């Protein structure tokens with residue numbers, strides 16, 4: 422796929438989310454890339470955001486805690502095209518009470534074609550990509566066409 426760059430060195434909106442057993446990994450990753458992340462607008466679910474702000478000093482817009490609706494808030498921001506990248510360290514070894522919300526968030530990220538990283542290796546690749554700091558034409562659902570095809 423060829424990317425048509427609209428803007429370089431762009432500020433991105435990055436959503437950071439981690440389940441409890443994965444929070445230490447996300448904070449470690451955040452610290453590793455702190456200088457780059459400083460240039461972007463950060464959003465996070467409640468507890469993840471509070472921990473990142475406390476342990477890294479980064480400024481983070483904190484939403485509701487995940488089990489109380491934070492995943493859904495991030496999903497809603499994705500549909501409004503206000504999130505460019507999702508870093509979501511979900512726990513592959515422990516069931517979550519809000520599993521439907523987790524699945525819904527991952528689904529919306531796929532629908533709206535935003536890059537998602539679910540572990541340190543993929544998050545490293547994503548943030549070091551030359552595409553990370555660029556705004557490029559991205560295939561998103563054609564909402565008007567979708568509605569007219571159904572009405």
Ligand SMILES: O=C(CO)COP(=O)(O)O
Pocket residue numbers: 438439440441465466467468469470485486487488491492523
């Ligand atoms: O549960 C979460 C994501 O599904 C994360 O929520 P917290 O950041 O509030 O722990």
